[in-house]
Amino acid sequence: MTEVRETARPATLGVVTLTAVVIGSMVGAGVFSLPAQFAAETGVIGALIAWAVAGTGMFMLALVFQRLAVRRPELDAGIYAYAKAGFGQYLGFFSAFGYWASACVGNVTYWVLIMSTIGAVAPALGEGDTVLAVVLASAGLWASYSVIRRGVREAATINRIVTAAKVVPIVVFVLLAAFAFDPSVFVDNLRGDPAAGNLFTQVRGTMLATVFVFLGVEAASVYSRHARSRRDVGRATMLGFLSVFAVFASVTIVSYGVLPMGQIAALREPSMAGVLEAATGDWGSAFISVGLVISVLGAYLAWTLMAAEVVFVAAKDDDMPRFLRRSSGGDVPVNALTLTTALSQVVLVLTLLSQDAFSFALSMTSSLVLIPYVLAAGFAVRLAWADRVGRVVALIAAAYTAFLLVAAGPKYVLVSFLFYAPASVLFVMARREQGRRVFSGGELVIFVVSLAAAVVAIVALVAGWIAL
DSSP: OOEEESOOOOOOBOHHHHHHHHHHHHSSHHHHHHHHHHHTTOOHHHHHHHHHHHHHHHHHHHHHHHHHHHHOTTOOSHHHHHHHHHHOHHHHHHHHHHHHHHHHHHHHHHHHHHHHHHHTTOGGGTTTTSHHHHHHHHHHHHHHHHHHTTOHHHHHHHHHHHHHHHHHHHHHHHHHHHHTOOHHHHHHTSSOOGGGOSHHHHHHHTHHHHHHHHTTTTHHHHTGGGBSOHHHHHHHHHHHHHHHHHHHHHHHHHHTTTSOHHHHHHOOSSHHHHHHHHHHOHHHHHHHHHHHHHHHHHHHHHHHHHHHHHHHHHHHTTSSOGGGGOEETTSOOHHHHHHHHHHHHHHHHHGGGSSSHHHHHHHHHHHHHHHHHHHHHHHHHHHTTTOHHHHHHHHHHHHHHHHHHHHHHHHHHHHHHHHHHHHHHHHHHHHHHTTOOSOOHHHHHHHHHHHHHHHHHHHHHHHTSSOO
16 A cells, blocks of 8 residues: 555445444453452442443433534544534544544554454463463554554444454343343442442542443544444434443343342453353353454544544544644555554553553553543533524533543542643644744643653652552
8 A cells, every 4th residue: 555645535425334433442452351350349229320420421422422513514634623613623633632642642542452362262361461361462452453553444443343243241241241230239239339438439439330332422523534424423413322331331230130249349341241150151152252352443543543543533633643644545644653552552551550541551551541631522512502402412411521520539640641741742733843832821721730740750760659
């Protein structure tokens, strides 16, 4: 394939394919870890409250993306463009970088989970955190890179097929777990472990997990430049969200009726396989494991494309260095794709230093995306102030994203600045290419604050105040 242009004619994607991209982006590694992630924090009551809060908040955020796609159709790669339009170029850059870095780290969770799944029968792979697991995951990382370089339309078509294939085992899990449902076990699991704190603390503990599984609700807006109609972006966002929300909540709740909460929390990842094995026998675990591999590979494909797309559009808008705006004849942002895969590779190696590779990558993915979400919701508040309904939707979405920052806690928010602060090098490169002053007064303040947060994170890690 010959790389020739800085721009190429975008592929046109309809509402069905865009909806598949949304579902494909949201249904990935997270859903297969939901039983243990929730059981480790809370019981049935807390889980129901958590899904009500997360569902309402993310529904409002989905409505925000739907409304913005229609009201501001000229803004491509929505989550980045909305931050820039609302709060200026530097915070727009931060949003683009944070979303991109979140996607790159999220991609690592996919490979860790694949290796952990295979590790159930190949102990040398451990729980995806051994040297051999990292080597094999790295090979898969770069093999996928070569597939994605074939073109956006081809990758989107593959994702559409994979999306249909990966939803089947999850639906089957819900049905079989419901069939094996034991009311007495479910009742015993109603309340969480008192040692985990009060109900509010328990619900807060689930929030990063819900953020992780809902990542991708904005996928259609990220691909807005490829859409046949901007209204298709809104339709795809809502269809994808509602479908996935029903599945995610069902997976969590039915699991409480199969095993005691303590046993669910102790399951190795993917915990969904362990729950189904308890309900059906060994074949249930194997069935979910195969479904997981298909699901994760499809989600990895979707997220790698989205990550590269955000950086590519930012480069086209002169918010990233020019080398990232190069695209191929297949409408693939080649340099952005290469940088995306390279960062995923670095984080994959770093998982060897973590106590729990999967949980570390999951929490970092969620924390990195919170600032882009907050900025997008904030822009919606400013834009919809004269619209009563739009204002209410935007305010609820903004309040929810702000709550997520609090729920995440200082640990991962601080560590996320280890990504944000060095990223300003790319912003400086872009400004110098344009012969412009690097930072305005307000931008300099933001840079100093982000740098200070990164220094505090380093000190905290070295001193052992926080641990990965």
